[in-house]
Amino acid sequence: xxxxxxxxxxxxxxxxxxxxxxxxxxxxxxxxxxxxxxxxxxxxxxxxxxxxxxxxxxxxxxxxxxxxxxxxxxxxxxxxxxxxxxxxxxxxxxxxxxxxxxxxxxxxxxxxxxxxxxxxxxxxxxxxxxxxxxxxxxxxxxxxxxxxxxxxxxxxxxxxxxxxxxxxxxxxxxxxxxxxxxxxxxxxxxxxxxxxxxxxxxxxxxxxxxxxxxxxxxxxxxxxxxxxxxxxxxxxxxxxxxxxxxxxxxxxxxxxxxxxxxxxxxxxxxxxxxxxxxxxxxxxxxxxxxxxxxxxxxxxxxxxxxxxxxxxxxxxxxxxxxxxxxxxxxxxxxxxxxxxxxxxxxxxxxxxxxxxxxxxxxxxxxxxxxxxxxxxxxxxxxxxxxxxxxxxxxxxxxxxxxxxxxxxxxxxxxxxxxxxxxxxxxxxxxxxxxxxx
Numbered sequence: 408x409x410x411x412x413x414x415x416x417x418x419x420x421x422x423x424x425x426x427x428x429x430x431x432x433x434x435x436x437x438x439x440x441x442x443x444x445x446x447x448x449x450x451x452x453x454x455x456x457x458x459x460x461x462x463x464x465x466x467x468x469x470x471x472x473x474x475x476x477x478x479x480x481x482x483x484x485x486x487x488x489x490x491x492x493x494x495x496x497x498x499x500x501x502x503x504x505x506x507x508x509x510x511x512x513x514x515x516x517x518x519x520x521x522x523x524x525x526x527x528x529x530x531x532x533x534x535x536x537x538x539x540x541x542x543x544x545x546x547x548x549x550x551x552x553x554x555x556x557x558x559x560x561x562x563x564x565x566x567x568x569x570x571x572x573x574x575x576x577x578x579x580x581x582x583x584x585x586x587x588x589x590x591x592x593x594x595x596x597x598x599x600x601x602x603x604x605x606x607x608x609x610x611x612x613x614x615x616x617x618x619x620x621x622x623x624x625x626x627x628x629x630x631x632x633x634x635x636x637x638x639x640x641x642x643x644x645x646x647x648x649x650x651x652x653x654x655x656x657x658x659x660x661x662x663x664x665x666x667x668x669x670x671x672x673x674x675x676x677x678x679x680x681x682x683x684x685x686x687x688x689x690x691x692x693x694x695x696x697x698x699x700x701x702x703x704x705x706x707x708x709x710x711x712x713x714x715x716x717x718x719x720x721x722x723x724x725x726x727x728x729x730x731x732x733x734x735x736x737x738x739x740x741x742x743x744x745x746x747x748x749x750x751x752x753x754x755x756x757x758x759x760x761x762x763x764x765x766x767x768x769x770x771x772x773x774x775x776x777x778x779x780x781x782x783x784x785x786x787x788x789x790x791x792x793x794x795x796x797x798x799x800x801x802x803x804x805x806x807x808x809x810x811x812x813x814x815x816x817x818x819x820x821x822x823x824x825x826x827x828x829x830x831x832x833x834x835x836x837x838x839x840x841x842x843x844x
Contacts, residue, residue: 411477412445413526415485418459420527424451427508427523427532429486434519437531437541438573447485448511448523456485471505490514491558509534516555516562517569517581518547546575552584560591563625564603571607571616582623589624600629601714608671611664617656632710633675635682642694646768651681658767662759668720670756673727676707677760704729723753727760734761734774737781743824749782750790795823795834804839815841 412428419426426449432442449456456473457463463485464474471487488511490504512521512534519541523532531538535549546569548555548562556562566585570577577585592600607616620626626633636652648654658674680703684696707728711721730748734757737745751757762775796819798812806812815838822828828837 408445408477408481408483409442411481412447412483415447415460415475415477415483416449416526419447419449419451419456419485422451422455422459424449424455425488425508426451426485427525429511429523430515430520433522433524433531434537434541436524437522437538445483447483448488448508449485450488450507451485452487452505456487460485508532513549515549516559516565518549519569519573519575521549540578544573544575545578546570546573546581547578548581548584552581553588556584556588556591560588560595561599561603563588563592563623564595564600564607567616567619567623567625568603568607570619571612572610574612574615577619585623585625590628592625592628597629597713597715601716604629604714605668608675609666609668613662613671614656614660617659629714630675630710632679632706636678639682639685640694641681648768651678654678654767658763661763661766666759667756669723669727669753670759672707672711672716672720672724673731673756673760674763676710676724677703677728677731677764679703679706679710679728700729700732723756726751726753727757730757731760731764734778737774737778741821741825743821745778745781746785746790746824749778749785791820791824794820795828795831796838800831800835801838804835806838806842 409432412432416426416428426447428436429446429448432445435442451459453465453471453473456475457465460473460475462476466472466474471489473485474482475485477483487505488508490506490510491514508523512523515521515535518535518537520537521533521535522537523534524530525532536547540547546566548566556566563585566577566581569575604620607613607620610616617626620629621634633652633655636655637650639651641649641651641654646654648657655675655678659671662671662674678696678699680699681696683706684699684702686695686697687693688695704725708721708725711724716724730751733748737748740748748754758775758778761778762772765772765775794816796816798808798816801812801815802808806815818841819828819834819838822837823834828834
């Protein structure tokens with residue numbers, strides 16, 4: 408894709424236009440990272456770009472953006488140098504004026520994203536001091552920070568995201584503006600906020616992102632339930648690490664670098680109902696959170712639907728939250744119950760959640776290791792094989808449809824999972840023995 412972008416620049420340059428690599432790809436190249444995509448900025452107007460590249464799409468013609476195909480599946484955005492007018496909606500400029508590289512750099516968000524690179528001359532072009540900030544590991548808004556954030560309020564989240572994924576400090580005036588304008592994020596669509604939130608939480612440096620969201624005031628706007636965990640005491644004999652907020656943050660730090668989205672969301676939300684369910688025994692003062700798993704599952708569903716996560720992320724997250732306390736009882740469970748539990752498609756993430764839940768509290772992994780051993784023990788056969796009999800089989804023998812039939816079928820499956828019934832004939836004989844009269 409880099410070669411495709413350079414070929415586009417060569418063609419634009421040959422036609423008499425200025426053309427440069429721009430923005431994040433330049434930043435990543437200078438940091439020694441592989442850019443995910445390559446953007447080109449040029450003096451050519453959109454209609455001139457389209458003339459040079461037949462088939463190009465003017466998807467953002469109002470903003471001077473043309474998408475040029477680069478290979479079968481890749482595309483390169485080619486944008487005309489521009490200056491932006493006022494931002495009345497806090498998202499997009501009301502108007503744009505085609506301009507110069509200097510003016511184009513000044514309308515961008517952060518200095519490290521305002522760099523250009525001429526691949527033909529092998530030259531970095533820096534009008535905003537971005538190279539120096541890259542060397543210092545500093546995220547600095549271009550120009551007046553408050554103005555940059557008022558133009559596009561999603562930049563408040565992007566500041567946290569870039570500080571997280573780049574591992575940079577946020578320059579003082581920029582940080583002060585993020586904190587001072589945090590409540591403005593509520594005017595941004597939840598879908599845009601959610602996508603930035605996901606990128607922060609899926610990055611291995613997620614704890615830093617979590618801290619920045621909390622300390623800036625952004626978390627209070629997008630997921631205020633997290634702040635309710637602060638000061639929610641837990642029984643010290645089980646949670647020597649501290650309150651629920653400390654526990655949740657510690658669990659985030661214990662996750663591996665690569666995680667699924669349902670896993671990281673279940674870590675964030677597994678104890679979300681503890682403040683609402685906290686009680687103290689009248690005689691001993693012991694703290695309890697009875698039912699926090701079930702209420703937590705309901706709250707998790709409500710929160711994630713409010714943030715408009717897709718169902719294929721919500722559902723496994725809710726399952727993990729709802730069942731995270733069942734691991735306490737696994738050594739007492741029947742074999743059939745264990746097999747059913749291990750057969751859940753969410754079990755990998757549930758086990759990972761339980762592991763960091765333990766490590767982030769009492770440190771005891773015996774139930775986790777027990778479940779791993781059981782999974783290995785059961786690995787030679789399907790955890791839940793096809794049923795020996797079904798409802799139709801029993802109804803042919805005179806069983807009436809109804810709850811009792813369902814109970815018997817479940818009992819047969821339980822005995823099957825435990826190896827006590829192995830054939831259809833045995834299952835039918837056992838069922839007949841259970842018929843009243």
